[in-house]
Amino acid sequence: xxxxxxxGAEPFTEKLAARDLRRLRRRGLDATTLALAEAxxxxxxxxxEIGGGIGALHLELLRRGATRATNVELSPxxxxxxxxxxxxxxxxxxxxxxxxxxxxxxxxVEPADVVVLNRVVCCSPDVDGLVGAAAAxxxxxxxxxxxVDAWWTRLAARAMNAGARLIGWEWRFYVxxxxxxxxxxxxxxxxxxxxxxxxxxxxxVFERT
Ligand SMILES: C[S@@+](CC[C@H](N)C(=O)[O-])C[C@H]1O[C@@H](n2cnc3c(N)ncnc32)[C@H](O)[C@@H]1O
Numbered sequence: 001x002x003x004x005x006x007x008g009a010e011p012f013t014e015k016l017a018a019r020d021l022r023r024l025r026r027r028g029l030d031a032t033t034l035a036l037a038e039a040x041x042x043x044x045x046x047x048x049e050i051g052g053g054i055g056a057l058h059l060e061l062l063r064r065g066a067t068r069a070t071n072v073e074l075s076p077x078x079x080x081x082x083x084x085x086x087x088x089x090x091x092x093x094x095x096x097x098x099x100x101x102x103x104x105x106x107x108x109v110e111p112a113d114v115v116v117l118n119r120v121v122c123c124s125p126d127v128d129g130l131v132g133a134a135a136a137x138x139x140x141x142x143x144x145x146x147x148v149d150a151w152w153t154r155l156a157a158r159a160m161n162a163g164a165r166l167i168g169w170e171w172r173f174y175v176x177x178x179x180x181x182x183x184x185x186x187x188x189x190x191x192x193x194x195x196x197x198x199x200x201x202x203x204x205v206f207e208r209t
Contacts (some may be wrong), residue, residue, distance in 0.1 A: 002026070024056050033060070040121075055069075112137060118144075119146070121176060123174070128180070147175050147201060149175055193206060
């Protein structure tokens with residue numbers, strides 16, 4: 001199967017999905033994904049992952065005790081690699097994968113106990129819309145990773161976005177202030193429970209009060 005990512009998701013191709021799958025098999029979960037899985041740590045309940053790519057994070061959350069997972073993804077290019085991975089984990093009955101733009105069509109998606117966005121907020125210009133909709137969908141916990149707000153990540157964003165503009169992509173990389181991310185979550189009744197930082201990625205976990 002070959003399929004093209006839609007406008008705004010141009011980098012997320014079948015080639016990238018195949019690379020993600022090879023990396024996962026060779027090295028296991030990357031440190032940021034593992035840290036987010038540990039930080040949200042569901043012992044039961046349902047998971048909604050937004051922009052989960054090949055699905056490594058929600059499969060890890062199922063392994064740790066979550067009962068079911070739904071993945072909502074903008075790019076259809078991950079579906080082949082994701083299906084292989086779901087089968088390898090014997091999780092066909094517990095994972096639902098949907099192709100849609102969560103920032104636009106969140107009302108088509110059921111709420112879940114735990115909602116996660118791993119390296120997804122940096123793909124959206126609308127932090128309020130995306131994080132707000134994610135926050136509104138969690139019954140218990142919202143966990144996110146997003147780039148550290150620093151001069152060198154903003155510089156990298158400018159360079160990547162100049163390249164993207166040059167080749168005609170709509171996709172852009174955004175470094176949002178952590179305060180804007182927190183405000184979007186808090187407006188929906190969540191409060192900051194834990195946070196952490198790796199080299200490039202911040203981790204923030206919010207809980208429903
Ligand atoms: C940088 S990738 C991260 C993939 C995966 N979470 C990971 O950490 O390996 C960002 C993903 O978010 C998806 N995405 C971005 N905006 C989205 C939206 N509004 N709704 C659904 N998926 C979205 C993209 O298609 C892409 O797969």
